Amino acid sequence: MNKRFGAFFKAVSICFVTGIILSACTENAHPGIEQKVVFIQQYINFASGYQNNGYYIDNKGNVIEFDLSEEGEQYADQLKMIEHFEKQENPTIKKTISQNEINKYYEYLYKIDPDAELIKTSVGADMGANSIFGITYTKEGAIRIITIDSTGDWEVKNTDKYAQKINNWLRQVTS
Secondary structure (H helix, E strand, O other): OHHHHHHHHHHHHHHHHHHHHHHHOOHHHOOOOOOOEEEEEEEEEOEOEOEEEEEEEEOOOEEEEEEOHHHOHHHHOHHHHHHHHHHOOOOOEEEEOOHHHHHHHHHHHHHOOOOOOEEEEEOOOOOOEEEEEEEEEOOOOOEEEEEEEEEEOEEEEEOOHHHHHHHHHHHHHOO
């Protein structure tokens, strides 16, 4: 009887350990991203009529185009724009990025040094701004908008290596 219990215990233990190992190998090994909006590419211009368009990438890797130009300048405020996206139901999805990939670059957002230098150069006028932002939340729950890159009236380059990796990746997956 004691040998049977030992064999049973050994079999259960092997199954348990195997289950843990296999679950770590699945695509959903990373914990889910709770926030809805992860990245935003936004073109905004006030020069010849208000323009506010681009795309955002949600926590599932969906690339969702937007055009808020007709909505008025209320969404020029980035916090209001993000709040609008978070409430949006059934948006039109342009394409989808794999969950592993979105998780990887989401984790990079939290590795960006908040004190990294932003190199700003004035380039022209009336060109607007074509910007890429990453969205994180502080421990207190406040939204943190991270400038990854921007071109237009001003060129803004984030010098952090993780910001540069995100910028290069986003330009590839959304082109």
